Amino acid sequence: MKRRDAIGSMMLGIGGITMGKSILEKGITPAAKGNINHSVCRWCYNSIPDDVFIEGVKQIEGLKSVEITTANQWPALIKNGLTAAVGTIPSASISDGFNDPKNHEKLQKSFHEVIDQAAEYGIPNVIVFSGNRRGMDDMVGMENCAVGLDPLAKHAEKKGVTIIMELLNSKVNHKDYMCDKTPWGTQLVEKLGSSRFKLLYDIYHMQIMEGDVIATIRDNHQYFAHYHTGGVPGRNEIDETQELYYPAIMKAILDTGYTGYVGQEFVPTWEDKMKALNHGVRTCDI
Template sequence: MSSNYNRREVLKSLTLGSGALSLGAGMFSSFSTMSMFENSPSENKANINHSVCRWCFNDIPLDEFSSACAKMGIKAIDLLKPSEWETLKKHGLECSMGTEEFAIIEHGFNDPSNHKQLQKNYKGFIDKASKAGVKNIICFSGNRRGMDDNTGIENCAKGLKPLVDYAAERNVTMVMELLNSKVNHPDYQCDHTAWGAALSDKMGKPENFKLLYDIYHMQIMEGDVIATIRKYKDYINHFHTAGVPGRHEINESQELFYPAIMRAIVET
């Protein structure tokens, strides 16, 4: 593969179009181009489990998409609903991060008025994930709407803790995504890694509550990506990737050097 033959062209050759991929070490994470990894040290090979975010390729039928992903060596697909999980099994793929219609970025666990409905919805979701063998399901803090950090942590902990305990009995992990509030998700509260870690600590740092560390989002919000991953590695079980600026391919046109970031993830 030439250095100019990137992920976008690979996907086009398989009639997939374009979008963002996922990586993870003992977990999964999200990733965008192959060319930067061609000269990575051989000891890193197979230490990253690649998955791909479904929403980047919604115009492709899931069965066709899953088949092509399996041929490429991708292990899983991110952000699929329960009605879609069975399709993956035909192609030997996993759902690396489950989602549902009620999992809404702006309306999450920091608002106590959401707790009753979210707890009801998530219990059913956890049961479905447990039965299907889906280990991770996504959740969100919600927007601040004038709320201070400590109150947001207190509210999220109260709403999440009963669900985290319920999920633990069913071998399911609830994963809160870190998103930037500067460019893409104005007012979102879980917009710094330290905030997500403080929420986990508030609940007693349960093994089945983790963070989805989106490298694109956190570069925008706080930078210092490699040091942050090393510091908070025990709080993270999933990574998303994209280029900064512009959420483009993770190639030489943007400011993050992904080979070094991937090596740091492997080291954790």
């Protein structure tokens, strides 16, 4: 399953209901240390219905947010004592982003609205994407992104919402995506010069593109407003089957003074998907 196919669909399934209920039956209650604000990306668990998933999330100690969700989903989260660390729009597209001026009018309208909604519901971040290159020079694309995002950044400043552009790998998952390296992203942040435009540093994606995850976080944390997890290779559980040691990465993030959310964004392979999610949260709860 890919995120671009999952956003907005939220399909229900019988298997998902069974997996979602398992956490309710077993109960998961380890005490959270309180150093990390934990979040989960909804699209990774789309086989589980919203109501069942929310009940499961509530039982995972320290998990406070269900992110990459749309405004119509936020009331249910808030009603259940949760939030959304990152909001999105139903028509979000990774490949068709702000690097193409043809997209600007439509994107500006949609994101102006969702920034207003995020401010109303207390959602801290709204996610955007650069779009694919399609033969475009990276510097031209950066300038186009800056032009398209500038009015939105100014609006976000007034509303107290942060726009975050995600760093994604163009090697495995998102071929041709432009914002695929930290230096390009940080240069765009500098160009816009807004306190309300930053980057989403996806650890999985940037391990594939660059490596040096901890050093990159230490050197560039001022540009990062959010983090995502994921096992490398495969984008599955962050356990002993993959090459990253997440407790050390979480320590590096905390050492920068970061107080935002860390979103679990791995695609679970365990039969009990909620147990896998709990394991991911516990791994990052340092």
